[in-house]
Amino acid sequence: MSLLVVGSVAFDSIETPVASREHVIGGSAVHFSYAAALFAPVKLVGVVGEDWPNEFTQLLSERGVDTRGLEVVEGKKTFYWKGKYLPNMNDRETLDVQLNVFGEFDPVLPEDYRQSRLVFLANGSPHLQLKVLDQVADPQLVVADTMDLWIQQEPEALLRLLQRVQGVVLNDSEAKLLTQEENLIRAGHKILELGPDFVIIKKGEHGAMLFSAEAIYVLPAFPTCDVVDPTGAGDSFAGGMMGFLAEAGKADATTIKSAIAYGTLTASFQVEDFSLERMKSLTRADLDQRFESFREMMRFE
Secondary structure, X not given: OOEEEEOOOEEEEEEOOOOEEEEEEEOHHHHHHHHHOOOOOEEEEEEEEOOOOHHXXXXXXXXXXXXXXXXXXXOOOOEEEEEEEOOOOOOEEEEEEEOHHHHHOOOOOXXXXXXXXXXXXXXXXXXXXXXXXXXXXXXXEEEEEOOHHHHHHOHHHHHHHHOOOOEEEEEHHHHHHHHOOOOHHHHHHHHHHOOOOEEEEEOHHHOEEEEEOOOEEEEOOOOOXXXXXXXXXXXXXXXXXXXXXXXXXXXXXXXXXHHHHHHHHHHHHHOOOOOOHHHHHOOHXXXXXXXXXXXXXXXXX
């Protein structure tokens, strides 16, 4: 089933307690699409400047990512983020942000992209996400990501977006901010009341929670001791989840649960190295093997 992602494409400079890297490939759409392409073909829409190297585009293409929607703006620079992770590897400091071309991003989808059945609106302005959604003809499933910035600065647009998507992905602190609830259970149910059919609350190293009208599903994170760089883990989680749904061709409750498990495991590989380095050698067989180990860990009867 066709899968579309719209989001940021960037250069990242990252410092962790383990090591550091300068100007590596990054961005929400990059991490999402590279993960999702392990399961199904992905169409990417994003924008970069003339400083974007062709080998980065080739890296995505070789993975099975359709990059015809990647706009290159001459005379401009690519979005840049620089950050430093604290020793707990959960908290980070943003040292520099240069939006560059992403600050003026006005996506226009290629005609065949508009027929995509699955759509992921990666983290970005809800105004931009709504504009993308207006261009998609008849999607079967639309899932959006968001963050505290948009909850605080564009709340009305975000509420309109939540009424038009089937799923939303956000982390625990963002869920609390959006609902003004400290209890995650109440927060998850309140977000459901805003419009989506299901809500996924990410809890980092503590796993994820799925809320729907039918049930609550709680999944732990895969125990990973070799955390090198957490950047892109949330986007890889979403990529693994949506890629699995695209491969399955359905999004019923049971399939979504399995998709969340695969998203969790994809993210567990992502954090094992900087940028896409670990993901380059990752195969679907690796994921399937870790899935079986994960399932065995949770067996208790």
